[in-house]
Amino acid sequence: MTRREAMKGLLAAGATAATVSTLTAACATSDIVVDDASAPPRLSFAEIPRMLDGNHHVAAGYNAEVLLSWGDPVLPGGRAFDAAAQTAAAQSRQFGYNNDFLAYFPLPAGKRSGSEEDQHGLLCVNHEYTNAYLMFPGYSNWRDSAAGINREQVDIEMAAHGHSVIEVRKQNGHWSFVENSRFNRRITMDTPMRMSGPAAGHQRLRTSADPGGTRVLGTMGNCAGGVTPWGTVLIAEENFRYNFGGHPEELAESHPREVRNYARFRFGNHERRQWYRFHERFHIANEAHEANRFGWMVEFDPYDPQSEPVKHTALGRCQHEGCSVVAEEGRPLVAYTGDDGINEYIYKFVSNGTYRKDKGKRNSALFDDGILYAARFNDDGTGRWLPLIFGQGPLTPENGFNDQGDVLIDCRIAADLLGATPMDRPEDIDTNPLTGRTYVMLTKNTVRERTDAVNPRQKNAWGQVVEILAPGADGQRDHAALEFGWDIFILAGDPGKDSTARGQYGAGTSDDGWFCNPDNIAFDPFGRIWMATDSSNQCGFHDGLWAAQTAGPERALSRHFFGCPRGAELCGPCFTPDGKTLFVAIQHPADEKGSTYLNPSTRWPDFNDSVPPRPSVVAITRADGKVIGS
Ligand code: FEO
Ligand code: CA
Ligand code: CA
DSSP states (O other), X not given: OOHHHHHHHHHHHTOOOOOOOOBOOSSOOSOOOOSOTTSXXXXXXXXXXXXXXXXXXXXXXXXXXXXEETTOBOSTTOOOOOGGGOOHHHHTTXXXXXXXXXXXXXXXXXXXXXXXXGGEEEEEEEEOOOOHHHXXXXXXXXXXXXXXXXXXXXXXXXXXXXXXXXXXXXXXXXXXXXXXXXXXXXXXXXXXXXXXXXXXXXXXXXXXXXXXXXXXXXXXXXXXXXXXXXXXXXXXXXXXXXXXXXXXXXXXXXXXXXXXHHHHTTTTSOOXXXXXXXXXXXXXTTSTTGGGGSSSEEEEOTTOTTOOOEEEGGGOOSOBOOOEEEOOTTSEEEEEEEBOSEEEOEEEEEEEEEOOGGGGGGGGGGGGSEEEEEEEEOTTSEEEEEEOOTTSTTOSGGGTOOSHHHHHHTHHHHHHHHTOOOEEOEEEEEEOTTTOOXXXXXXXXXXXXXXXXXXXXXXXXXXXXXXEEOSSSTTOOOTTOSEEEEEEEEEOSOTTOSSTTOOBOOTTOOTTSOOSOEEEEXXXXXXXXXXXXXXXXXXXXXXXXXXXXXXSTTBTOOEEEEEOOTTOEEEEEEEOTTSSEEEEEEESTXXXXXXXXXXXXXXXTTOOTTSOOOOEEEEEEETTOOOTTO
């Protein structure tokens, strides 16, 4: 039996009659309704060439306008951006640095697609991390800024992390933000939040400032994310290790069980941000459990600026990249997440309770009670979700697990023991709202030696896009099932190469249509996939956005739509519900070797000698006002 035949057999056997009533894509709001899912419009835009320069580029006939930039004042009392006189107090009232995930929520709350809400909404924006040598003068690279950074600069960094909620509006064809809207919010390293789920209150989450282990200040490393159909945002905590100091071995006597934990995250190798020199909680030898309170999936309500963010421990602790929520009436809630690290795993959470639309925000409690699984991919195109349950299989005291809290805090180690499949760095993950097929962006793995069918290339510098197929037909897939099928949707890289570097795409992909290093992902309202890249410069051109159909004769025929200014990656692609605006986040412009605050490789987007390059959100619309892409 071929791999594809095996997969088809599995899917047929597992088919269910479930009806998908509500699926949410990473940035869709809810209930996308398109009558004819079988025939999405053709992607007909004229491709842009692959290039590398200081500006952004979009397909002909489209406008791409900067909407929000690092330092824009967004809260009452916010000060106009002045990089030379920046303070932490000013930053806490301004748009943060390195915008990543974007989600759009219509205003007023609860309005549906197809009317005025497409002109007015809330834009939710993650601020993943800070590049000190591009934010402050006098540093030439990471090492330099780590050695010289001062207290005020560290506090600016902490205020530039986290998240922004910003009211946005389209008038006369142009998007702008509402400067002092009552909805506008900054979430930073000072924002109080709550732990929930099986690990909340766990002994290993208790600190001197929080002896109960349920309250934590701030969220960091907020990379991609997801949305729920009850109108909340999920923001992922990814590279938290970079913000902590100390080496695991320092805990050998005082907290021996944390040595394995922090070594698994490679603490001690990447003290990029030196926060611990000014704030003791960020040194693991001073506060051994603080770093256990990061690496979670965080949910909050963007419509309520006072709402308290919640860290959902049942989804496990790792370097969460994003989250794809599948909510079907009367069925368990399912959330797919990837752990972005070399040879890390893909996870899925399945709630014990069932989703009921009429319960609204009370559905959030479903995230507190359920089973976390890690994925094992078989070479025959099938796969299995392996449950991470304390007391089952190897997850016992003999292997260092005393309760479910331990399993969730150390979920990477638990997944190691269960035999999950080490992947080529799982970045964003998203489920096509029309078909229920789930797509994972595997960005690269240059140290891979042993290959398998789903990670088929040694020293993989280019990445691949993998399709996960829950059992059932399109639109009727059983996301709670223990089995799945899978396929490689795209092998990234140059299709003209005659070596392991060779990429594979749908027939007809042009010389501009191939890409390297897939990272972020979105679906438009017609179920077409939009793939963003990070690190294409190693292939000789800019990062950007490529679009493709996921079914039909043009499946995986990739087309180049948008290119970033040099040094930047493209994050957070997000459509308004009518598909007529596409928001993108341009992260870390000018971040490349030799580029500094005083001498950046581009001063995008201001091109003003007194303003450093600024990470910014760009709003893309079509000059003729029609739907993006077709
Ligand atoms: Fe934050 Fe994995 O990119
Ligand atoms: Ca990412
Ligand atoms: Ca990235």
